[in-house]
Amino acid sequence: MARPMADKDQRPGERQLPFDPGSRIQAGVTFIGHLATPWRKGDCPKNLTEARNRGGLFQAVVAPDYRAGLEGLVAGDGIILLYWMAGARRDLIVQAPAHRPAPRGVFGLRSPARPNPVALACVRLLEIDHAAGILTVDALDAFDGTPLIDIKPWLPGVDNLTR
């Protein structure tokens, strides 16, 4: 049975699960590094477009153990970063973002609050320092220090649905 709608952290029309998905763990992730961004709580862009417009230094920092995994990546590549939105709640199954006319299911939103708080950003690699494990990219909309869990090449043949 769901908790009542009057929850102080909930907007009208939002619905929460009767359990915390974070208490039903079936597999585990490890952090391979972190994101370095200008953003702190209360000052974070709402999305990647806003982050790109505001500008700044945006980097993914890969921990020493995992740096060999960067071999072959070069400046100019399109990449997909997956990162872990550690502070986000996981039980808001229907959400009412301020920019939307009506509430919407979490799977139709890019909200950080989701059953598995994995976020993704498709970005352009501007510069790569293989020895230091530093990837400078064109934009990031997450807090400074956000844990990184994966990097993948962005492939136009499969990742571009407008083709």
Place this chain on the structure above:
Amino acid sequence: MARPMADKDQRPGERQLPFDPGSRIQAGVTFIGHLATPWRKGDCPKNLTEARNRGGLFQAVVAPDYRAGLEGLVAGDGIILLYWMAGARRDLIVQAPAHRPAPRGVFGLRSPARPNPVALACVRLLEIDHAAGILTVDALDAFDGTPLIDIKPWLPGVDNLTR
């Protein structure tokens, strides 16, 4: 210290980590459903393009607890599915896929074997049955039964790097 290169599950030029990332877990995922595909071990397409060409019935099945999260999604939408490659090894940091001329770091490959075995597919939603939690999509290249961990809308303004 890395184990020797002669590992029987390793190709020439491949390198493995001296530890299993799966033994250094820092956060947990829960399964929100599974993928239903025609593919079994030994008969799985190498990528989404091959899966699309071979054809078949491709579905993401969302568990009852999470179906409210689908509200607002409609046939025709582009979506991103994130799923968990449960059987893949996590320690191959440099890999030598048969289709590549030289070994390459795992973060430059879409291989299922990676420190965090989260795979993603950008696909077209052909049909959605909200009550049954079934999303029929245009292609999937994962084994039948692969655990699903997230669904996100694909957004042309941020997810298309050819723009």
